[in-house]
Amino acid sequence: MARRKPGWIPDQHGAWAMLTLPFALGAAEAVRAGVAGWWIAPLFAFWMLGYFAFHAASGWLKAAPRRRPAYLKPLVTYAGASAAAGVVTLALGGLGMAGWVLAYLPLLVPALWLASRRRERATLGGALTVAAACLMTLVLRFPHPQALLTAGPDAAAAALLAAGLFAYFFGTVLYVKTNIRERGSRAFLIASIGWHAAATLAAAVLAASGLAASWWTAFFAATTVRAAAVPGRGWTPKRIGLIEAGFCVVLCVCDLVW
Incomplete structure (x- = not known):
């Protein structure tokens, strides 16, 4: 049986529900509020491909130097595909959606730092990734983050x-x-x-x-x-x-x- 190449398929099986459930409920809230649009489809692609890129990046960061080249291809592939889906999302949903990047940086940067220290499974790492996943509910309900200030x-x-x-x-x-x-x-x-x-x-x-x-x-x-x-x-x-x-x-x- 051929050995699976590193970086391509995430091995955190419990992450799938955490990735999809907040997104699904956020999409349902967007429909209820009348703010849903075609941007949701490329946003889902961006979200899932982004997770694959995050997984590959984590693998690259924690791998020994001699093993890092194996993670470059999946990292570049997923990051490029996620970026393309992100561009389509912004084109359909508006450039204001990019404001959510500011909310995600404080969550993703420390999570990647923990991966570089081989501590991605630490409780703090779990809290950061869970927070990032659950924040997607707000992204879908308020695609433009400034709307949160007046939504009451x-x-x-x-x-x-x-x-x-x-x-x-x-x-x-x-x-x-x-x-x-x-x-x-x-x-x-x-x-x-x-x-x-x-x-x-x-x-x-x-x-x-x-x-x-x-x-x-x-x-x-x-x-x-x-x-x-x-x-x-x-x-x-x-x-x-x-x-x-x-x-x-x-x-x-x-x-x-x-």
Whole structure:
């Protein structure tokens, strides 16, 4: 069996839901608000190809000097294709969309720095990439970032959705670590359960204030239960991944229906 060439296919299987779910929900919000357009299609291509380029760049940064040339071809290919999709996005959606670059730089630059130190799997690295993914929800709802300043309640609602997605996906980063890389770590288990419990409490407060739908409370309560009950059972990564896929489906359906 031929060995897969490095840099071409990302090996972070859990990243696919994190990349697509915020984008899908952001697109749904754009449709609801009447701001959707043909720019969404090339933006999706830009987003996915950009992730492939980011993966190749991370591989190049952390690779030994003698192995770096193997990452150049996928890096140049994906970066070039992503740039082309970005140009089409700006042509269809307006140059104002480029303003979002300023929001992404503080997230992507430190993430690449961590990769150069071979610490891309650190908790901070996970937080940065999750934040970048969830920010895409706001990009789709407000393609021109300056619109956020005058959107009022609509901006708050979109920000809460992005925050809810961040709370879930970063909680998943902690939860997965308690089952795999940090299995047996009491500190990580406490951090994971504590994060999910705090998200549940925040959701309950927001729901009681009328700022968030009540289903968020039930959703985070369920994730808290799994964060406490699953670690230590020796479940396979595949089984854990399938359960998280189910949570993603539930989250998506709840947001679209309610």
